[in-house]
Amino acid sequence: ILDSEELQRQIVRDELLEVKEKYGDERRSEISLEDGDISIEDLIKDEDVVITISHLGYIKRTPTSEYRAQGRGGRGSQGSRTRNEDFVEHLFTATNHNYLLLFTxxxxxxxxxxxxxxxxxxxxxxRVIQNILxxxxxxxxxxxxxxxxxxxxEFLNNHYIMFCTKKGMVKKTAVEAYSRPRNGGINAITINEGDQLLEARLTNGNSQVFLGTRSGNAIRFEESKVRPxxxxxAGVRGVSLQDEDDAVVGMVCIDPSDQDYTLLVISEKGMGKRSDYNEYRLTNRGGKGVRTMAITNKTGALVAxxxxxDDDDLMITSKSGVVIRMHVDDLRVMGRATQGVRLIRLDKNDQIADVTVVARQDDTDEEE
Known part of the structure; x- marks a missing residue:
């Protein structure tokens, strides 16, 4: 047997046939072809991540595990590395299966x-958002x-997106209208010629809306004054502008039950202040509002x-690229119609370009 490979094969064959006759039965499992519906989402764990969007439009997703917890007195860690003139403007947590709506x-x-x-x-x-979308x-x-x-x-039909444009138009639309993603995007709001979208905020339908203008006025009205x-x-008139050079510089939507907020205004020449938002009387939409800063040659126009x-920080950027970061609670609360105090010293021809509210960074934090 050891000398014959053919005989060895025959013996193995005979033994296998014997096992088959003794123990063999019909297949118990069924093999069939079916159409599968597996999406990319099914293959990705729905874990917590940190999303950062920079001032110049760079976006990324980072696992929360990279942001390790540290004890009090730690040295901190280095965050997003951006270009010299850039900084992190939005930082928030989400899960991988959430949706991000972006408005242009x-x-x-x-x-x-x-x-x-x-x-x-x-x-x-x-990566730059423009290239992704x-x-x-x-x-x-x-x-x-x-x-x-x-x-x-239930969420889609009971929450709204409040829009405002530079020319003072506002519009409220149920989130449900933006719940069916399409390649290439869709029209979110009709923008009139010479105008552009400025802000979009998620609300529950019960907020109070503040609009500030370059001329130094601000209007406060109930969100309910804007029908869905x-x-x-294109929306309805939110605030009346003083002249062709006037424009809306920002919109704020506040839950009136939250008393922790104050209203911050900053002018193009670096003057700024905080005020109690209850100093702004409630009125109907469409008016000119009330004075929120005394505009003079010293202040320049309102920009934000x-x-x-109190535990927020401010990132103030000038047109020449100067950036200053400061704690909100370093600014005392002042009267609504006052001029404010100097927040940043600018060169003669420089102006404030942008103001962003960011998470608090302690003065003692250092990069690793």
């Missing part, structure tokens, strides 16, 4: 699943809203209006 100056709405945002280390710059070069993303589930009908409209509507809390 020309009134378009685009969608991104959080897991579609490029993953990157926390100290990297990320193929947004035209003459358009720019102005606002971001995160939605947990676009299939939650369709997606393609923000809702802030």
């Amino acid at each position: 100056e020309q009134g378009r709405c685009h969608w991104l699943r959080i897991f579609e945002i490029p993953e990157a280390a926390k100290n990297s710059a990320g 193929s947004i035209p070069k003459d358009d720019k993303v102005r606002a971001y809203i995160i939605i947990k589930d676009l299939n939650d009908e 409209m369709g997606r393609t509507a 209006i923000k809702a802030v809390k």
Whole structure:
């Protein structure tokens, strides 16, 4: 047997046939062909991540595990590495299956699943949003809203997106109108010629709305004064501007039950202050509002209006690229119609370009 390979094979064959006759039975499992419906979402764990969006439009997704907890007195760690003139403007947590709605100056709405945002280390710059969404070069993303589930009908029909434009138009539309993502985006609001979208805020329908203008006025009205409209509507008049050079500089939506907020206003020449928002009387939409800063040659026009809390920080950027970071609670609360105090010293021909509210960073924090 050992000398014959053919005989060895025959013996193995005979033994296998014997086992088959003794123990063999019909197949118990069934093999069939069926159409499968597996999406990318099914293959990605719905874990917590940190999303950062920079002032110049760079976006990235980072696992929360990279932001390790530290005890009091720690040295901190290095965050997003951006270009010299850039800084982190938005930082928030989400889960991979959430949706990010992005609204552009020309009134378009685009969608991104959080897991579609490029993953990157926390100290990297990320990728430009324009390239991810193929947004035209003459358009720019102005606002971001995160939605947990676009299939939650109760949430979609009881929450709204409040829009405002530079020319003072406002519009409120149920989130449901933006719950069906399409490649290339959709029209979120009709923008009239010479106007552009400025802000978009998620509300529950019960907020109070503040609009600030370059001329130094601000108006406060109930969100309920703006009836819900369709997606393609242009909206209604939120505030009346003084002249052709006047424009809205910002919109704030505040829950009136939250007393922790104060209203911050800053002028183009670096003057600023905080005021109790209850100093602004409630009125109907469409008026000119009341004085929020005494505008003079010393202050220049108003450039920003923000809702802030004591534990926030401010990032103030000038047109020449100078950036200063300061704690909100370093600014004392002042009367509504006052001029404010100097927040930043600018060169003769320089002006404030942008003001952003960011998370608090302690003075003792250092980079690793």
